[in-house]
Amino acid sequence: MKIRVGVNGFGTIGKRVADAVARQPDLELVGVAKTRPTFEARRAVDRGYPLYLAGDTPPEKFTAVGLPVAGRLSDLLAKVDVVVDATPEDIGRENRPLYEAAGVRAVYQGGEEADVAEGSFSALANYEASRGKRSLRVVSCNTTGIARAASVVIPRWGVRHWEVTLVRRAADPGDSKRGPIDGIVPTLQIPSHHGPDAQTVLPDLSITTAAVVVPTTLMHVHVNHVTLERAPSGSAEMLAAFRATPRFHLFAGWEGVDGTPQVMEFARDRAGPAGAPGPDLMENVLWEKGLRVEGREAYFFQAIHQESIVVPENIDAIRALVNVTDGPTSIARTDQALGLAPGGPPAPVRAPAASPRP
C-alpha cells in the first residue's frame, strides 16, 4: 500500500516535490493545495494533480478560468498520511495546527525556524535519527548543499573546522521583482544563519559561514575551506569519495563548463527523454579542477541549484516519517525514480542507435 501524500503550496518547491512524489513507486500524490489561480495552478491541473484550495480565495476564481477544484485544504488533509508544506517562509508554522488537528505527519521547508518540527532533516546526514518522527523540517537549499558535502567528508577524514563563503543568487528565475540588478550585498551577520542551520542536522560540525548576495538567478556557489582531522592522500581520493556518493555531480574539466550558466545548460540538456531528471539539477555540482588538497586543508567550489536541490530530501523525509525503510534504500529509490545517477562513475554511455527517440 502506497503512502498517501498531499503537497500544500505549489510554487518553486511545491511543484517540484509534487512531480517527484508522483514519480515514486511507493508514494501516491493525492493532491496539491494552492491559494491562487495562476499558470502554476494550471500546470497542476494539466498534469492531473487534484487541486485543492488553501486560503480564502473563492473556488469560482479557479473554475472561472477552467481550473476544476477538488476541495479545500482540509479535505486534502483528510485523505493523506503525510503533508509536505511548501508554502512561503513562516506560513508553514501557521499551518502546523491544521496538520496536527488532521493527525497527519508533516514535512516543512527550511524557511521555517527549526522548532517548527520535531527535527531537522537532511538525508545523507541524519536519516536514521529522523525515522518515525511526527514532523521533519528539510533544511534549506544552501544548508542541504553543505550537509551533503559534510556527510561525505566527516566519516572519511574528520572535520576540524569548515568554512564556507556562500555566494547567493538574489532571486529565482521566475521572479521579476527582486534585485539587486547591479551590486553585491553582504549579509553582515557572521556567521550567517547557514552555519547554525547545518548544525541542526550535523550537531558536532564546527562550521562558520559568511554570505553575500549577487545579481544572478541560476544557482548559489559555495567556496569551501575545510580543515580535516586526517589528510587524504590527495585530491584524487577526495574526488573519488564525492563521485561515489549519490546526489553529487562532478565535472571533469573537458566539458566546457566554466560556471553556473553552463551548469544549468547541462541540466536543461538532460531534460526531455522519459525518465530523465528534467531541467533541474538536484545534485551538488563540483568541478574536479576546483578541488585542492594540501595536507589537511581542502578547498573546493560547489554550485547549488536552489530551486530543486531539496526535492530528493523531501521525498526521503516522507519515508523517514512513516519509517518504511532505511536511508540508503530510500535514497536509492528516490534517485532512481527521479533519473539521478547512482553514486559512482557517471552513467555509462549508451550505444548509438540508428534512429533514436529522445
Next chain:
Amino acid sequence: MKIRVGVNGFGTIGKRVADAVARQPDLELVGVAKTRPTFEARRAVDRGYPLYLAGDTPPEKFTAVGLPVAGRLSDLLAKVDVVVDATPEDIGRENRPLYEAAGVRAVYQGGEEADVAEGSFSALANYEASRGKRSLRVVSCNTTGIARAASVVIPRWGVRHWEVTLVRRAADPGDSKRGPIDGIVPTLQIPSHHGPDAQTVLPDLSITTAAVVVPTTLMHVHVNHVTLERAPSGSAEMLAAFRATPRFHLFAGWEGVDGTPQVMEFARDRAGPAGAPGPDLMENVLWEKGLRVEGREAYFFQAIHQESIVVPENIDAIRALVNVTDGPTSIARTDQALGLAPGGPPAPVRAPAASPRP
C-alpha cells in the same frame, strides 16, 4: 520511407533541431556533427545520436573522454537526404561546397546571408513557394517571430505598414562571456537588419524595425505597431486570429505572467511529461491585455524565445525541400510531434486522476 537527416553543429540550435528531428515520425536522425568534445557532445551520445566529427579535432580527443565517434562529417553527408547546418554565423556559407559536393539538400540558419540558399523560409509565410528547392535558409529568431505574426495579419486585414521595436536579449543563458551586464545598447542603424530580412520571406511587407540590446538572457520582446488596411472589429477579433494559428501562445491575464521571467517559468513547467514540449517555448508569446486596436492601428507585444523558436521551422524546411507534403500538413505534423498545441483554444484541461505520473 523516412527522410534521412543529418545535423551539422550541435549548439543552441543544432541540439534542439536534432531532438525535434528525432521526434518526427517521417524523419530519421542519421547523426550529428560537432567540432569539439563538450558536455553537449556528451548529450548527443547519451541520447543515442551517432556523433560525427566536423573540423580538424582528432577523434582521440573524443574517445579519450568516452565519446564514441561514428565518422567524419563527410561520412554523415554520404548517408543523408538533407543536412541542417546549425553552425555559427558565416560557417554555413563555408560549408556549402561540402553539401553541394555531397549532393544533399541543405537547411541553413538565419545567421547566414540570404544568398547562402536558394530561398529564405518561414513556414507560415512562404512554405508553398519553397517546395522542391535545393536549399533553404530559415530566417533568424526575431525574423521568424515577425514573419509568423505578419502571416496572421496580412491575409485578414492587410498591412499598410509594420513598425517593430526589438528589445533583444544580449546573450543566451549558457553564455558567460557576453555583456552588457548593466546598460542598453541601441543598434544605431535604422532600419535594423530584421526588417529587410522579413522581406526575404514576405517581399510585399512594408516594415521598419529598430533594435536595442538589453542585459537579459531569456527572450526577446517585440513592441509592434501595425497600420492595417482594414480595421478589425476590435481587439477580440485580432486575438482570436492569433489564438487560432499554430505556434502562438496567448496569456489571458489571470495567469500571473508579467514578463519574460514568468513566461520561461511557464515553459519549464510544461517540461517533464512524455511528449511535452520541454523547457523551451517555440511559440510566439502574446499577452491579451497587451494588444490594443484603435481603428486601423494595432499595437501588441510579443516575446520570442531565441533558443527554440526556429526549431519547428527547421523541420518544416526539411519537408519543403524534399517536397513531401504541403505547408499545413507539415506544420500540423511537426507540432504534434513536438507537443505543441494546435491552433485554437488552449488544450482542454484533462480530468484529474487519482495518482498521476508526470
Next chain:
Amino acid sequence: MKIRVGVNGFGTIGKRVADAVARQPDLELVGVAKTRPTFEARRAVDRGYPLYLAGDTPPEKFTAVGLPVAGRLSDLLAKVDVVVDATPEDIGRENRPLYEAAGVRAVYQGGEEADVAEGSFSALANYEASRGKRSLRVVSCNTTGIARAASVVIPRWGVRHWEVTLVRRAADPGDSKRGPIDGIVPTLQIPSHHGPDAQTVLPDLSITTAAVVVPTTLMHVHVNHVTLERAPSGSAEMLAAFRATPRFHLFAGWEGVDGTPQVMEFARDRAGPAGAPGPDLMENVLWEKGLRVEGREAYFFQAIHQESIVVPENIDAIRALVNVTDGPTSIARTDQALGLAPGGPPAPVRAPAASPRP
C-alpha cells in the same frame, strides 16, 4: 534679492535639486527636509545645507549620529518662497495642504498625478504658460525627455504623430531591492502613461507610447518614430536643430559611445573640475548615426538619465512660479550655473595648458 527655496525630500531627485539650487546666482537654498538619518542626510550636512526634519522621526535619531537639526519642515516652510517637493510618489499630494497653509509656492515631481498642481511643466514646452502659477508639477524623467525633443520638432516641421517605445531602467543605481535581474517586463497598457503625460505640457501633440522594463540601472532609452507635417531636407537639418537646442547632447560617432554604459562613463568623465556638471547627465542624449530621416518619417534614439534629467526643469519651474524672468533667460541661467553647454556646437576645446588643475 534671491528667491528663498526649500527642498523637501533628499533622495535621488531632492539632493540633486538642492545642489542645483545652491549653484544658482538668484536662488538661495534655505534648507532641506528629510525623514531619516542616512548617508544622504550626512551629505546634506557635509555640504552645509541646513537639515530640517520631515515626518515623525525624533530629532535625537539625527543628533545621535552627529547630524545637527535646524528645525521641523514647518520651520523650513516659514522661511521660503518656494518649496520643491521631492518626496516619493504620492507623498507630494499628502504634503500639499502643508504648503498651502504655509503660503508657499510649490514644485512637485512627475510621480504625482497631474492635478496635484495648477499645471504641469517642462521648460522648453510651456514655460510661458506656466508663469505666475501657485504650483507646478515637473513631468517625470521620461516625459521630460519626450517633451524636450518634441519642443524641438514641433515648431520646425510639425508633428502628425509621434510614436515612442520606452525601454526603461528597472531601478536606480543605489537601489538593491528592485528587479528583474534577468528578464523583460512589458507595461501591458497601451498607451503607457507617458503619452498622456506628455500631453499635459504639449496638449496638441498626437503621441502613442509603449514601454518595457529591462534590467539596467543606468538610463532609459527611447526609440522614436515621428511622422512630420513637413519633410526636413535630411537628417543633417534635424541634427542641427537638436544641436542648437539647450539640454541636448549629441554623439557624432567617433567617440566610441556604443550604449548607455559609455554615455554614463562620459558623464562621470565630465565630473571633477569646478563648475563642471558632475557625474550626472542632464541632457537628452542622441546618437547622430542613430537618427534617420526618410521623407516625413524620422527615427531616432535618445537616452535619458532618470536620476538627473529633471533637475534643470525644477530650477526653471521655481523661476516660472515667482515669475521673475522669461523661459530662455531662465534656461540659459540655469544651464550656465550647472555647467551645461549652451545650445550650439559642443563647447570649444580649450587650449592645452602646461600643468592644469582639474
Next chain:
Amino acid sequence: MKIRVGVNGFGTIGKRVADAVARQPDLELVGVAKTRPTFEARRAVDRGYPLYLAGDTPPEKFTAVGLPVAGRLSDLLAKVDVVVDATPEDIGRENRPLYEAAGVRAVYQGGEEADVAEGSFSALANYEASRGKRSLRVVSCNTTGIARAASVVIPRWGVRHWEVTLVRRAADPGDSKRGPIDGIVPTLQIPSHHGPDAQTVLPDLSITTAAVVVPTTLMHVHVNHVTLERAPSGSAEMLAAFRATPRFHLFAGWEGVDGTPQVMEFARDRAGPAGAPGPDLMENVLWEKGLRVEGREAYFFQAIHQESIVVPENIDAIRALVNVTDGPTSIARTDQALGLAPGGPPAPVRAPAASPRP
C-alpha cells in the same frame, strides 16, 4: 621643483591617475598618451592635458575631430622624470624598452607580471623598501585591497593565516561587451593569483585566496577570515585600527548602506564640491557590523572600487621612485590633495551655512 610625470594610457586607470597627478602640489602632469580618438581623449583635451599619440594611429584621426596632438609618446617621454604606464594588460611589458631607452622611471599596473619592474608596490605595505628603484609595479585592485588591510593587521596582532574569498565584479561600468549577464563563474585555480600577488608586497604573509566572478560592475567584495597570532580585546579594537588608518572608510550601520549599490551612491554623493574626491571610492570600505572577532579568529567584509583604489598608490609610487620623501608623508600629501579623509574619525561635520555653494 616638481616631478614631471607622463601617463601612458588614458582608460579607466590612466585618466584617474592623470587627474590625481594634476592635483598634487609636487607633481606636474606633462601630458598623457593615447592610441585612439575617443570621448576619453576629448576629456584629456577638455581638462587641458597635452595629448600625445601612442601607437600608429595617424595624428589626423585626432585633429579631424578637434583633438590637438602635442606629439608622439617618445616626445612625452623626453620631457618627464616618471611615466605611469596604464595601458592594457601585457602592453606595459612591451612598452618597457621604450621607457628604459628614454631613461625615465616607470610605474606599471598590476595587470603586468611581477617581473616587469624592479619591485611590486603597495604604499602601506612596502613604501620604504621601494624607495629609489627604477621601476615599480602597483599591485592590482584586489591585491591593493588585501595589502592595505593586511598592513593594518600584521603589526598589531600578527597573522597566522589569511583566507579571502574574492567576489569579483565581471566588468567595469563603461564596458558593454563582457558578461556574464546571469551566472557565477568560479576561478577554479586555488589559490587564485591574488594570494601570491599579495606576497610580492608582503612576502611573509601566509594567505590563501579563492575567487568567483559575478554579474556586477560596481565593486569587488572580499570575505576575509584571518587567524591572528594574538587576540584583540574585541571587534572594537580592530575597528579602531582600521578607522585610524588612511584609505579606509567604515560604515557604522545607521547610514542605510546595505551593499555596493549604496556604497557607490555614497561615493557619487561626495562628488561635486571643489576638492572633493569625486564619484570614485579610493578607500577600502568596511562595514562595522560586518566585522567579527572571536578569540584569534577575525572575520570581515570589505568592498573594493576596482576603478579607483589603486590611484593613490600610483601617486605614492611616483614619489617612492624619485625618493623625495617617506611613506607617511607621501600618503598624507596624496590623500589631502585627493580630498580623502586622513586616518582617524570621519571628517567633522561642518556647521550649516546660510546659503552654501557646493
